[in-house]
Amino acid sequence: MCGIAGLYRFDGRAVLPHELQRMSQAIRHRGPDDEGFYREGPVGMAFRRLSIIDLSPLGHQPMTNHDGSLWIVFNGEVYNYIELRDELRSKGYAFRSQSDTEVVLAAYEEWGDGCLSRFNGMWSMAIWDTKKHELFCARDRFGVKPFYYYRNHRHFVFASEIKSILQDPAIPREPEDEVVYNFLFEFKRDYSHKTFFKNIFQLEPGHYLKISHNILTIRRYFDIDMAAEAEPADDPTYAKQFYGLLEDSIRLRLRSDVPVGSCLSGGLDSSAIVCVLNQLMLKDGIDKTVIGNRQKTFSAYSDMKEVDESMYAEKVIEKTGAEKNTTLPTARQLAYELDRVVWTHEEPFGTTSIYAQYCVMRMAHDRGIKVLLDGQGSDEMFGGYDQSLYPYLSSMIRKLQWRRFLNEIHTIETNGKKLSFGAKITTALGALPTRQASRLRNYLILNFENGIHRDFISAMGATDSLVSVTSSDLKTSLYHDFRLVLRSLLTFEDKNSMAFSIEARVPFLDYRLVQYVFSLPDHQKINSGGIRKYILRNAMQGIVPDMILKRRDKIGFATAEKNWLNEGPLRDKMMDIFHSKTFEQRGYFDYAAIRKKFKSLPQLRHEKIYINFWGCFHLEMWLRKFIDGRA
Structure with missing residues (x-):
């Protein structure tokens, strides 16, 4: 597990040492055990090492293959590297270290991008092919490890964290309004390749990218096989x-x-x-x-x-x-x-x-x-979340299995899981065609005070949320x-x-x-x-x-958020933010509604609130640190 970063210039200008050093220093926390750099003309890669497997200097990165034609920076672990190493040895490959990174590099040399389907693990990586002048980058199947990038007509920049990319002062810092909107509207993020930073993207899970002759291509190499069915069993x-x-x-x-x-x-x-x-x-x-x-x-x-x-x-x-x-x-x-x-x-x-x-x-x-x-x-x-019950129940409505539906509701509530009115509405929506259900759901949400400025809602398309989905069946x-x-x-x-x-x-x-x-x-x-x-x-x-x-509830590493927002130093800090001129002038927030509801929050313990106060607060703190303050 480590931190990686790199730069590829399309105009042929050489990457300078201080550019890579700045990027590396920004993610030092990801790998305090060692650092390394590779530069060859317009290409440069930086690496921060957290030593996990093979603690010796032989695990140092960037790492090259036997003839120096391939160079890799790799973040993550391939857990089946021992089995893959044995297979590659049978094909004539020799290994200097006990690290999984050397196995990954040899696997790429042998199978190309087909190596990804052989890996069992988590990863983000970049491999530079000095013969083909080709950059290959990949992210694991489910997105356990991150890979961010920025690209314009002059260069391609990548890193394990956005703060490393932002070390380039020429990269603009602007919020991506679509992502901000969906975060405020449905508290969702990471739903696409877009991030909160305009024009800084994430390589999506199960994808790889290649840059060859200054042309970038992105392809999916993995998806869950939804048609597969297990053999019937008890x-x-x-x-x-x-x-x-x-x-x-x-x-x-x-x-x-x-x-x-x-x-x-x-x-x-x-x-x-x-x-x-x-x-x-x-x-x-x-x-x-x-x-x-x-x-x-x-x-x-x-x-x-x-x-x-x-x-x-x-x-x-x-x-x-x-x-x-x-x-x-x-x-x-x-x-x-x-x-x-x-x-x-x-x-x-x-x-x-x-x-x-x-x-x-x-x-x-x-x-x-x-x-x-x-x-x-x-x-x-x-289906561990409460909302997973909604498609489970709505499928019974669509099939007109009313007796079964009512029996399930009764059993669920008898077992201590009281379904709210909102839960029942969502269940009913799930019986509608997806598009209509999504529109109706968003319309209902928008008719409650949600803390979003109405002009911002209008600018972003009003009632048609970009990520709202009401799935019609449990598997989907x-x-x-x-x-x-x-x-x-x-x-x-x-x-x-x-x-x-x-x-x-x-x-x-x-x-x-x-x-x-x-x-x-x-x-x-x-x-x-x-x-x-x-x-x-x-x-x-x-x-x-x-x-x-026998538990039926779902909590996780939760905090006493309700209490924290009702009194104490965190509430005081949030109150200051909500009443600031900067917050008022953002254009994102319905600041009057937020101030009013937040002030009376301690008296509204039993009232349903549709404003995510913490989300609004954190968004403003992020804007100040990364957009205004240029952290």
Whole structure:
């Protein structure tokens, strides 16, 4: 895991050393162990190393092949590099190091862009071919690792983080209004190649790009096969097959030459990883230099009872005997660190829960951990969110299965999941054709005070949101969540972990496991009575504590955001921002409505609010730091 950056000039002018050094320094936190540079005429690449596999100098990057014709900078891990190395050796390749990067380079030399389909892991990379004068860049299947770029008629600039690209003072800093609009309107981001910065893009997951003869082409090399169907089987068989894939994914992601720990929220996903890893420790005798005598877990607790999961995390600790490490994020702490958090993330995010993860990563760093396992991806595959129930239920309306629909509603609410009026409206919308449902949904939202300036709404196309989707079936809805919702979460995870020089690994995103889950029938994801993550619950019987298997709520590393916004230093800071002249003059915000509602927020505890106060606040802080202040 590392940081990469580079520059390719189309006019033939040489890349200068100080240009690469500035880009490298901006992402030093991603790789404090080593740095390296490569320059050849109009091409330059910079690298920051976080040593994880093969800690020797042989893992130094940029790395070249045997004849110096290929040069690579690589961020991430290819977990099956040992098996690929053996295959390449049989073809005559020799290796100097034990690193996966050298295997990646040889794989590209042997198979070209076809090598990507052979990799099991996470990556962003750039390879310069000195013979063809061709630049090849690629990002992993699901977007675990980031790849940003800027291009004009003079040059192409890329990096692991936008702040590295912005080291070029000639690159304009303007907000991308379409992205700002969709963030304010639906709290969504990372839904396309666009970022909050106009003309700075991200290479989308499952894509690669090539620049040859100054012509840039982008192609998709991977997508989930939505037509694939698993062989029909009973519940125990499905559960056994799934468990085997998850266990192997975790085993592969323990390949490391530095200590590995696990995030533990107390939810089903992280608990499953910690408990399966515990089973592997008992069964396989995992190398103690990787895990230690006891597995180390890292959790964020809350002093707000409704979002605190400590009692569930404690059950996992009790069952596995793992070492627990906990942190308690506070509003005062966030208010104090706000400037650093805004700089770390580079783009606005819509909830303070991201800060809880930030605190967890810092704690792991302070305990000497360089690799953390985490549970991202499970909710999007298995229908773990509340909204996943809507397409599940709406399909019954479309099929006129009224008795089944009413029975499901009754069972879901009997089991403690009260469906709100809004949830029922969304379910009804899902029974409509997608386009009409999307328009109607947006119309309803826009008729509530949402904090967006009406002139900005009109300029952006009023009621036709660019990312609003009401999926008509469960499988399509989960695919939508997996492609769009998950991308933001992976971006947050990367920024939070790398801020503290930690590599985050996500076992649920092994491509074999993902494809298997999407091939399963819907009832293995959401079963009768609205039981979400059905196959995961079955697979974890006897492994994860029953108290967690029976949970029906979804929290994650949440914060006491409601309390934080009602009183204290964070509220004071937000109040100052909302009443500032700069905020008023942006043209994005309905500042009068925001001021009025935010002032009376402590008295509106039971009233539904359609303004994302934190999102508006963070957007303004981002504008000040990156657009106005030129951070």
